Amino acid sequence: MQYSKKIKDILFTLAFPAVMFLLMEMVCLAIKDRHLLGSMLDVKTLVRNTGIAAIISFALSFNLSCGRFDLSLGAQRLAGTILGGVLALRLGLSGIWLLLFALAFGLLFGFLTGVVFIITRVPPMVLGIGVGLVLECIPYVASEGKGLNLFGRPGMEILTNTAFVVGLVVIVGIFVSVVMNMTVFGYEMRAIQGSQVIARNSGINIFKHAVLCYTLAGGLVCIAGVMDVSFTTQMSATLGLASISAVTANMFPMILGGYIGRRSNQAIGVIVAALTIKLFSYGLTNLELSEANTNVANMILFIAVLIFLANESVFQRRREEKERIAQAQKKKREDDSAIAQ
Numbered sequence: 338m339q340y341s342k343k344i345k346d347i348l349f350t351l352a353f354p355a356v357m358f359l360l361m362e363m364v365c366l367a368i369k370d371r372h373l374l375g376s377m378l379d380v381k382t383l384v385r386n387t388g389i390a391a392i393i394s395f396a397l398s399f400n401l402s403c404g405r406f407d408l409s410l411g412a413q414r415l416a417g418t419i420l421g422g423v424l425a426l427r428l429g430l431s432g433i434w435l436l437l438f439a440l441a442f443g444l445l446f447g448f449l450t451g452v453v454f455i456i457t458r459v460p461p462m463v464l465g466i467g468v469g470l471v472l473e474c475i476p477y478v479a480s481e482g483k484g485l486n487l488f489g490r491p492g493m494e495i496l497t498n499t500a501f502v503v504g505l506v507v508i509v510g511i512f513v514s515v516v517m518n519m520t521v522f523g524y525e526m527r528a529i530q531g532s533q534v535i536a537r538n539s540g541i542n543i544f545k546h547a548v549l550c551y552t553l554a555g556g557l558v559c560i561a562g563v564m565d566v567s568f569t570t571q572m573s574a575t576l577g578l579a580s581i582s583a584v585t586a587n588m589f590p591m592i593l594g595g596y597i598g599r600r601s602n603q604a605i606g607v608i609v610a611a612l613t614i615k616l617f618s619y620g621l622t623n624l625e626l627s628e629a630n631t632n633v634a635n636m637i638l639f640i641a642v643l644i645f646l647a648n649e650s651v652f653q654r655r656r657e658e659k660e661r662i663a664q665a666q667k668k669k670r671e672d673d674s675a676i677a678q
Contacts, residue, residue: 346600353597353613361620373620381499383615385568388506389561390611393584394591395513396557398603399550400461401591403529408465409450411580412472413555417443418562418572419476422485431492432567439559446472447555451548469578477574484574485566496567506608509560514604522549558584589639590614596646614638 362373374380393410400407421439428434450468454461476484487493495501517523525546528536537543565583566572590611598606617638621631 349600350597350605350609353593353609354616357613357616361616361623365620365623368624371623373616373623379619383612383619384499385502385564386618387608387612387615388502389564390587390590390615391506391594391608392509392557392561392564393587394594394607394611395509395604396554396561397584397588397591398595398607399526399554399557400547401588402595403526403547403550404533405454405461405547405550406465407450407551407554408462408578408581409469409472410465410554410558411582411584412469412578413443413446413450414558414562414583415572415575415580416446416472416476417555417559418566419480419485419574421559421563422487422566422572423476423480426490432494432496435493436496436560436563439563440556443559443562444552444556448548448552450555451551454551455544455547466578469581470576473574473576473578473580477576480574482574485572486570487566488570493567496563502564505560505564509557510604510608514602516553517603522546526550587611589635589642592639592646593642596642 358373365371365373374383393414396410418439420442421437422435424438425431425435450464453459453468454464457464459467517526525536525541528539528541529543529546533543562572590607590613593614594607594610595603596606597609598604600606614635618631618635621634626634
């Protein structure tokens with residue numbers, strides 16, 4: 338029985354990307370007479386975009402699942418990636434060092450944001466706006482407004498290697514899965530998700546936990562930032578909180594991943610959700626929809642998923658109510674039959 342349940346859970350998880358791939362493949366063939374993935378370059382692009390979306394979704398989940406929406410994550414990603422890149426290039430180091438420097442800066446900026454949060458107790462969204470505006474200025478000044486440019490830079494080839502990207506995503510996924518499911522940190526997170534008041538009264542240091550969440554989220558978004566800039570070769574130093582869009586755009590795979598992860602775990606659910614959504618977006622691109630129309634279609638699908646999740650318990654309650662009514666009617670018929678006899 339347990340083995341059968343595991344098979345069903347695996348099939349349920351794999352069904353999302355499989356169905357989306359088949360659907361978009363048929364649509365692309367019917368309308369444009371082309372395959373969804375027509376070359377190895379398409380596959381590499383899909384792998385990279387899926388990895389970036391999954392890692393950013395992991396970062397979002399650390400705080401958002403505990404009721405904190407950190408609007409500074411985009412600025413942390415921008416600052417950590419550009420500062421790490423500028424430092425690595427000035428020292429003449431390879432792409433691995435760029436990744437390590439960016440990760441270190443991301444952890445630092447995330448830690449500082451968490452410390453400011455527990456000291457000031459400013460609402461997370463308000464704090465995120467202020468911290469984000471400040472952090473965006475740091476890479477702008479450090480790079481003299483030029484941002485980060487990796488075009489033609491030697492030693493950066495490893496960052497664009499598909500096997501390296503897949504391995505990096507797998508390592509991050511395993512790390513998140515272990516942290517969430519096999520550590521005291523994960524246990525405390527589940528308690529805080531239930532009730533911060535009860536968690537605090539039971540002895541959990543919710544402020545220490547918040548700092549750890551901010552720190553881990555900052556490190557993860559910078560890993561995603563390095564993956565992004567290694568393929569695009571350019572990351573601009575933006576101001577005015579323009580960096581936030583790169584992070585908030587990945588709320589969809591985080592939400593959908595949480596639902597899929599009920600049958601496996603959150604890490605696998607987020608990766609599968611990111612792959613599913615990227616297949617959908619890639620199909621729309623093959624249909625030659627503009628970026629604006631593609632974003633509209635993604636948001637419509639996102640809203641549809643939110644509506645389903647918001648009413649999921651309603652559907653279940655209706656089914657249970659119908660079953661109770663059916664059982665009551667059956668019992669009544671049996672009693673009437675017994676009385677008649």
